[in-house]
Every structure is written in structure tokens, then in C-alpha cells.
Amino acid sequence: MKFFHTFPVLALFLSLALSAGPSAQSRGNLRISGKVVDEAGQPVAEAQVRAAKKGEAQPEVLTAKTNNKGEYTINEVTPGEWVIEAMKDGLGVKEVLATLADGERTKTVDITIAKPAPTVDPGVEINAEDQRGLALAQAGKFAEARKIYEDLLAKHPTVYGLNARLATMHAAEGNGAKGLEHARIALEKEPENVDFKVLVAELMMDAGDKEGGQKILETVDLAKVKDPRAFTNLAINHINAGKHVEAIDLLTRLIAQFPNEKILLYYRGRANIVATKLPEAKTDLEAFLAAAATAPQAADAKKLLDQLNKKN
Known part of the structure; x- marks a missing residue:
């Protein structure tokens, strides 16, 4: 994955830059070698291994790749403290520090790459x-x-x-x-x-x-509303306050958006009664009863219809 090819190198250089001293040459006659394994101790083949010396303003990054046994060797290393990083796509990345003493021909640095915990x-x-x-x-x-x-x-x-x-x-x-x-x-x-x-x-x-x-x-924006309950309560408040025009307008828009909410017909019927729009009230109440005859408001709707029919 691209992350493992970019971020670890950046981290490596940042850690070095923080402690950078005078520029120096990283090439010498020592070497770092070892083995890269996973959490189960199995060798990791084809892992990228990078090493850079701390304390240099522009450190040279020395690289190697593990063989089928997970083994790697980095040559031409000088004495001092080194940052060594091993990475493998799909497995993870691990950074370690190693110090090579003067006269220490080979420094063995084994690295275990732990697979990141699943997200x-x-x-x-x-x-x-x-x-x-x-x-x-x-x-x-x-x-x-x-x-x-x-x-x-x-x-x-x-x-x-x-x-x-x-x-x-x-x-x-x-x-x-x-x-x-x-x-x-x-x-x-x-x-x-x-x-x-x-x-x-x-x-x-x-x-x-x-x-x-x-x-x-x-x-x-009423078009974005998923549940008409709050707006239905607002329409009821309008009816109770005698604001029948506002109630009818709001209920008409609600009925268009929520055609399966038959209770809206009942409330618009009541609003039409307040507005003395009796034919419209009768139409709404009849439609409500035809669609929701067992609703709690059905008894009141029938009573209102009887009163409207008597007026006719």
C-alpha cells in the first residue's frame, strides 16, 4: 500500500532531522544484518529494509530486501547510531535503533513486524x-x-x-x-x-x-422532512388559535408529501370547518373515514359529518 512507501520514510527523516548535527558520510566497512519475522516468528520475504544514520544533516538511506528466509544485509555502514526500518505491504512497518561500535564488523539486528490491529x-x-x-x-x-x-x-x-x-x-x-x-x-x-x-x-x-x-x-424545508408529526402538531396549534388559513395551507402541503398519513385529512377537515369551507370539510372527512374507519378520530369525524349533513 502506498502509505507504507511514503509515510515511514518521512518519519525516518524527521526523526533524524530532529537530532541532526554536521553532515557526515554514512559509508564505511561495517555491516548490519539480521532477520525480519512476523508475530508468529515466521520469516518475512521481500520485506524492504532501510537504514539511516542519526546525527547527519542529510543522511543517506541504505536499503536492502529480505530473501525467502527473511534475511537481509546492509553493507558499507559506519560506527554510530542507526535507525533501521522494515516494512512489508499488507503486514506493517517496524522501526528500531541500533548502535555500531568501532571495530564491530557486523551488527545483528532482528526485526519483528507486528500486523496492525484491524480497524x-x-x-x-x-x-x-x-x-x-x-x-x-x-x-x-x-x-x-x-x-x-x-x-x-x-x-x-x-x-x-x-x-x-x-x-x-x-x-x-x-x-x-x-x-x-x-x-x-x-x-x-x-x-x-x-x-x-x-x-x-x-x-x-x-x-x-x-x-x-x-x-x-x-x-x-418541508421537502426534507421524514416524519410529519411536528408539523401536524403545528397545524393543530393553528386550528386551535383560529388560524385556519395557515392550518389549511400547511395540511395541504403535508398531505401532498405524506399521502398515506390519512389523519391529515381529518385535521384539514376540521380546519375547513373553522374556515366555514363546509363542502371541502365534508370531502376531507369522508375521505378520512373511507381510508381509516377504525382510527381513534373516526368517531369524531362521523359526528362532524352528521352535523354537516344536517346543515345541508
């Missing part, structure tokens, strides 16, 4: 634990689910989606303030994240800050 993708653990946490939450075990996300966040503090998960768990346990705290942390770190914006807005409205939540939702 573990944290996403694998996070995704697996996330699925476990969601399953617990769906079973109503919010405290257990929260513990999973707390442990994950302790290990991966920069994965801000975990703050969002914790926000929903705290809210489900009735601790909206703590949930909002985590949601705001996530949004502060990723201010353009649509999901985080919607979550903060929803929790703010649940806490009674309807105006603050609405201001955040107004900055969100």
Missing part, C-alpha cells in the same frame, strides 16, 4: 445497539433503551445522533426538559440537520413554547 468500524456497533435500543423503546422499555444510548454516547461523544436518540427516550419517560437538553446539543453541533431541528421544535412545543417551536419549523 473496527464504530458504525457497526452503533447500528447494532441502535436497533436493540429501538426494539426496547417499541416495547415500552424506555429506561433500558436510554441506558443503551447513554453507554454509546460515552464511547462515541461526537456521534450527535445519539443525543437525539437520548432526547426521544427522555421525552418518552416524561422528562421533556432533559430530552430538550440533548436535542439542543445535537442541533448546536449540526445546525443544518433537519431531523434535529424538527426534534427540538417538537419538544419545545410539548413544553409549551409553541411560538419558539414554530419559529424553528419555519426554517425547515
